[in-house]
Amino acid sequence: MDPAAACATFAHPFPAGQSGFGGASLYIPHPVQELEQDIKTALSAAIQQVFGAEVPAAQLTIQPTRKEFAGSFTLVTFPLTKALGKGPEQIGQALGEWLTANEPKVSGYNVVKGFLNLEIADAEWLRRFAQLVQRPDGAPMPTGGPQDVVVEYSSPNTNKPLHLGHLRNNFLGYSVAEILKATGATVTKANLVNDRGIHICKSMLAYQHYGHGETPQSAGIKGDHLAGKYYVLFEKHYREQVRQLEAEGVAPEIAKKQAPLMLEAQTMLQQWEQGDDAVITLWKQMNGWVYEGFDETYKTIGVDFDKFYYESGTYLLGKERVEEGLQKGVFFRKEDGSVWVDLKEEGLDEKLLLRADGTSVYITQDLGTAELKYQDFGYDLSVYVIADEQNYHMQVLKAVLKKLGKPYADAIYHLSYGMVDLPSGKMKSREGTVVDADELVREVVEAAKTATLEKGKIEGLSDDEQAQLFHTLGLGALKYYLLKVDPKKRMLFNPEESVQLEGHTGPFIQYSHARIAQLRRKAQQMGIAETADFSTLLALEKTEREMVEELARYGSVVAEAARSFSPAVVAQYAYDLAKAYNRFYAEVPVLQEADETRRAFRVALSAQTARAIKASMSLLGIEVPERM
RNA sequence: GGUUGUGUAGCUCAAUUGGAUAGAGCAUCUGACUACGAAUCAGAAGGUUUAAGGUUCGACUCCUUACACGACCA
Numbered sequence: 001m002d003p004a005a006a007c008a009t010f011a012h013p014f015p016a017g018q019s020g021f022g023g024a025s026l027y028i029p030h031p032v033q034e035l036e037q038d039i040k041t042a043l044s045a046a047i048q049q050v051f052g053a054e055v056p057a058a059q060l061t062i063q064p065t066r067k068e069f070a071g072s073f074t075l076v077t078f079p080l081t082k083a084l085g086k087g088p089e090q091i092g093q094a095l096g097e098w099l100t101a102n103e104p105k106v107s108g109y110n111v112v113k114g115f116l117n118l119e120i121a122d123a124e125w126l127r128r129f130a131q132l133v134q135r136p137d138g139a140p141m142p143t144g145g146p147q148d149v150v151v152e153y154s155s156p157n158t159n160k161p162l163h164l165g166h167l168r169n170n171f172l173g174y175s176v177a178e179i180l181k182a183t184g185a186t187v188t189k190a191n192l193v194n195d196r197g198i199h200i201c202k203s204m205l206a207y208q209h210y211g212h213g214e215t216p217q218s219a220g221i222k223g224d225h226l227a228g229k230y231y232v233l234f235e236k237h238y239r240e241q242v243r244q245l246e247a248e249g250v251a252p253e254i255a256k257k258q259a260p261l262m263l264e265a266q267t268m269l270q271q272w273e274q275g276d277d278a279v280i281t282l283w284k285q286m287n288g289w290v291y292e293g294f295d296e297t298y299k300t301i302g303v304d305f306d307k308f309y310y311e312s313g314t315y316l317l318g319k320e321r322v323e324e325g326l327q328k329g330v331f332f333r334k335e336d337g338s339v340w341v342d343l344k345e346e347g348l349d350e351k352l353l354l355r356a357d358g359t360s361v362y363i364t365q366d367l368g369t370a371e372l373k374y375q376d377f378g379y380d381l382s383v384y385v386i387a388d389e390q391n392y393h394m395q396v397l398k399a400v401l402k403k404l405g406k407p408y409a410d411a412i413y414h415l416s417y418g419m420v421d422l423p424s425g426k427m428k429s430r431e432g433t434v435v436d437a438d439e440l441v442r443e444v445v446e447a448a449k450t451a452t453l454e455k456g457k458i459e460g461l462s463d464d465e466q467a468q469l470f471h472t473l474g475l476g477a478l479k480y481y482l483l484k485v486d487p488k489k490r491m492l493f494n495p496e497e498s499v500q501l502e503g504h505t506g507p508f509i510q511y512s513h514a515r516i517a518q519l520r521r522k523a524q525q526m527g528i529a530e531t532a533d534f535s536t537l538l539a540l541e542k543t544e545r546e547m548v549e550e551l552a553r554y555g556s557v558v559a560e561a562a563r564s565f566s567p568a569v570v571a572q573y574a575y576d577l578a579k580a581y582n583r584f585y586a587e588v589p590v591l592q593e594a595d596e597t598r599r600a601f602r603v604a605l606s607a608q609t610a611r612a613i614k615a616s617m618s619l620l621g622i623e624v625p626e627r628m
Numbered sequence: 629g630g631u632u633g634u635g636u637a638g639c640u641c642a643a644u645u646g647g648a649u650a651g652a653g654c655a656u657c658u659g660a661c662u663a664c665g666a667a668u669c670a671g672a673a674g675g676u677u678u679a680a681g682g683u684u685c686g687a688c689u690c691c692u693u694a695c696a697c698g699a700c701c702a
Contacts, residue, residue, distance in 0.1 A: 063647080066648065074647090074648090115648060392699090484642095497654075501667050560644075585664085592663050
């Protein structure tokens, strides 16, 4: 296998040594990233002063100090032992000593084995906190990553309604797009609709046979579900025909191909490609119904798109790419007329690009869509949110585009996520275990309603506001449940756990926000200002300092989430934040605090926490209520 | 068969990308609401990180082999 090709396949779109300040002047640096940078610079200077050695700040690795030790930043000194010719503890002592004496931001230190823990002066934390408060909402976080991005997600087939697997896809895609936006990138959300092919013909055919002119209106069924109904009907009758043929002694493989319904469907596909009027009319009508249904679902689950692509509109462009490859001599034609590409050098296989009868396969369309997307947006990163069962397919797509010499081949990133399992096992449409998206959403909202009414804390809300709240909470639970898991991992969907409101859940975080909102309403009644000068505060209490540190992490969390294309990073942070705040809230009085400055500080701390919770949840596509 | 992903507490997931005594939630047990919202907080218990080797100051993380489960390619 060609190492260069392998490398390109796994090339990461974000720079490796994410310093974060690479000439991106439009960014407003985030306080803690800046502070980390300052500490590194100071450490580098300390090494220079104490040991007379040059170790650039960029080479030093600093990490947050573990909770059980005093301090905020930790330098691991093991890696320095060779360069400085001293033991790890000696190095830690000497550097700690020097920094405490010469760097006002460092107020103290301790050394445990090869770890130098640095304590940051409270005055410095207060200064950083004030900066955080003043930082405008939505100010971009520096990553040095791509600027023009297309995120393709959802990408449904128009023969079936959305199910649980699509929900993971939709929530991931939406969230990753929002996270990339937060880094300052211009992001286009794209949806590639699979609106043509044999499977679409199957539901059309079944509708012709058994539909009796039914419409979503006449049947009272959402359009996508109506199409799905006929797809199921096709399968049912088709299987019946196969069974019958087999009973007549026809071999199973032959029976599957010779069943009348299958032959009809194939004929219909050919008619479709030839532009047959009746078929096209039916196709447009049924797809129209499906799109209305999808629109409704998208609205309900709170995802959106800037651009729609349809495979019916790109597969011809794909055939042109195949032609292009033949001319360039990177594809070849077999005796039967089919077109192939040889990817053995890339560690892959020979791959069919066009059938002998000239009809396109999946990859043909994908070649066309990639080209079109690049023409439209000239992106420097194109993210495909597609389940991991298509890893091989995506490798092939990238390799083929590379063979064609397309400049955008390297800009493609496959955000590969794991499938969703049920406690009973895999979702199988054959066995009817597929969890329908619309139905699931109804159930989680209903569960949120029941639980919220039981708590009885929402008197005074209008019916509309209540309905809105149940929706926010139900969807919050569902989205958080699906997003908190690392995308690349296969996950288990437990229906009972997904509507839980306690523990590591979306509603737990929403609750923390609502509680702060209540506190702020009271603070306002009491006339406590949320911003004030806290410089007279001499010392922070432990729980206060922990809150400030937690709040200050926000910037690097967003950068890390973008770099790893992982909403789970943000989800974990939102939870940590809420958890830390709840501890703070239980341990110290806020409104009851006697000292006026400290009281104002704690209110400001609460307000900033609410802001950070809202911001991170919004990156997940989750709303937070003012009361619940 | 080939390629590839995953394997961490009874269950569901983390672990700052090679750093300190592997952390949370659920479930179980104990304590805290006439101080600001108990959808909360504090605490207990729960681990040979699938197994065996290797690399090094240091391994859940990297390498080799085996096992289990999944996906894809024939």
